[in-house]
Amino acid sequence: MADDVPATSQLTVTYLRPGRTGPLSVTARVRTRGEHLTVCEAEVEQAGKPIGHAVATFALLHT
Numbered sequence: 001m002a003d004d005v006p007a008t009s010q011l012t013v014t015y016l017r018p019g020r021t022g023p024l025s026v027t028a029r030v031r032t033r034g035e036h037l038t039v040c041e042a043e044v045e046q047a048g049k050p051i052g053h054a055v056a057t058f059a060l061l062h063t
Helices: none
Strands: 004-015 025-033 037-046 049-062
Touching: none
Parallel strands: none
Antiparallel strands: 004 049, 025 037, 037 049
């Protein structure tokens, strides 16, 4: 909803390997959106290899 304010309730980042100087590719998506919680996920790649994975949960505060 337009009046919802997200508040981070959990954030987990898993580092799979060291990154290097240079471009990164990030693919992110909303995995689940409910009335009170939204879960997002992201994959970070460099040179075609995964270097990180993140999952964030947001509580939606209705204003």
